[in-house]
Amino acid sequence: MHDIRRLGLQVFAAPNNLTGEAQIQVKAREIDFVTSFGKNLQALLDILGITRMIRKENGSELKTKTVKGTLKSGEVGEGEEIPMSQYTVEEQTFDKIKIEKYRKGVSLEAIADKGYEAAVQDTDEEFKSDLRNVVSDKFYKQLMAGSLVGHESTWQMAVAMAIGKVKDKFKKMKRTVTGVAAWVNTLDVYKYVGAADITLQTAFGFEYMKNFLGADVVFISSEIPENVVIATPLNNMVAYYVDPGDSEFAKAGLVFTTDPETGFIGFHSEGSYGRMISDNFAIMGLRLFCEYLDAIAYISVGGSDTQTLGTLNVTSEAGSEAGTTKLTVKEQLMSMRNCWKYKDAAAATAVTYGMDVKNWSKWDGESEITSTAGHHITLVECDQNYKAVRSGDVTVTVNPGA
Template identity: 25%
Template sequence: MNKLIDLQLFAAETNITTTSDLEPAISVDFTSQIAENIDELRKVLGISTLEPMATGTLIKSYKMTKENTPDQVGEGETIGLTKITRKLAWQKEITLKKFRKVATAEAIQKIGKQKAINDTDSKMVSELQKDIKKDFFASLATGTGTAKGTGLQAALANGWGAMEVRFEDLTFDPVFFISPLDVATYLGSAQITTQNAFGFQYIEGFLGLGTAILSPQLAQGTAYGTAKQNLRGAYIPNGGDVASSFGLTFDTTGLIGMTHSPITSNATIETLLMSGVQFWPEYADGVFKITINAASASTGA
């Protein structure tokens, strides 16, 4: 009887909030949402799969160049060789991005867990998405192809024509990246139906040319176009030793790793988020910077 009483003295109090009550629920929800958003973007970009890579792996973009144009020869004469080279345009390391924040006990008590933890987590996730998009647009800006036209429709049409020449031996799906300001200028008050993926708005079959992805990160007057088949995606897996070392919750792919930890020394809840997702064009010469020239007053009339 005495032993039973001793055990009861050391038993955990009822209704204690433990780490398991807090962590997997919040982390699983966020990792699932982010992974789904990234997967939606992958599909919109036409990328069949994301390749797992170790941190520090070099991702590379190339340029195909025809070095010469041999003269045509007569019947029975030796045909001159056409030399095609594949040169490195740029390379960069794929790196693991890490984000951390804390919510204090006072903040949780004052405004509740939803605002103090979940809402601020959402903001941190949006910053992660911005970083992924920023890196992607920076890689598009390294494209060496060019096209231009007066007004949005003519400029994109000329970009489409340039892609037809570059990818003449490939059945490809064009994708354009455009500032919403250019679309608004072109459409005026006309209503359009857009879809959303990873914070992007996109339009399928825009102007009959291909998929248009809209982003305010792009400067008005400049768009980019390429073939979906020219785009690649990779990520640093957040499972395995990384997950076990830091107690990360991750989806089946390991695209995103996240954990929430109570820090008793300062009465805070810490959020740790890790991701190494990267999108880029395989061939820089397959990306066209499209300049949208404004129509003159007389042309507009």
């Protein structure tokens, strides 16, 4: 027989790879993270009438569609040939959907200071909030690119016309509108309702009201500029995802917990002894997307029948190389068909609505520009015909070099 005294405590050591209380707690936390994230997103999809997410392969192109064509008259005489109505659908690549990787850590000191529950819960909620913002920011970017543009004199009329324009667009496309969603600025809503109480609900970080001002659902956000109304049919919106639980990842030793009902996000937590932190990883490829860009209405308030030039807020800072400047413009292009044009001169260049800027220099919105300190760069947003719709000017700051 063995002498148990010689064997000591090792007799009672747990076998390797035993699933203990700590592992169960970590797994439960991972499940809670992906489940709450998925349910929150599903609540938004339900509001939008999106019945299911469409799975895409990693790196798939997301394409918007434009329908062109005119219905020919049906008034033809007896025996005469009936004219054919021809419609074409043009596709244009808007973006790609791909798996995106995120990481955050909770330090040993934070856990010691606040306790495990508080430290983890606080950071997990902030992590989920930031991940939601990744999805919503991309969606807002596309909404801002809507090409069904217009101007109205009052905010109420802008809401009405935004709804009317998208319904009319779908009618011309021979599609039935299942409902309309609108997006408005938070301050604009409160200016309109005044002292009246309004009840807002929240889903996936989006605040909304149902059946307001003629729209089936109205989303209220400070991401929408003041005096702007955006609208699109509910059935213009789709949701895409890349499966974070792909078996190929697991084969590579990268195993993530996913919600089997939704599969929107993958989450994994583990201890990192080298830095004494609880390391947390999330992967997702999620997109809310509008199929028809020309069925997104972007209506601004303050225009008139003789449309006026909009304003761009432009800033300049020293570029990374000598003699260059880095421009930043607060506003996004109102339509994907629009583009940035600029003129560099000793003084500001006067711009009027509809002015032809075809021969101005083109800017991609990111690249640094070679200029001279004290010069003026006049930036213009122009439509597909190179007619100015918005303009801004800034005094240039350049990198002086060595």
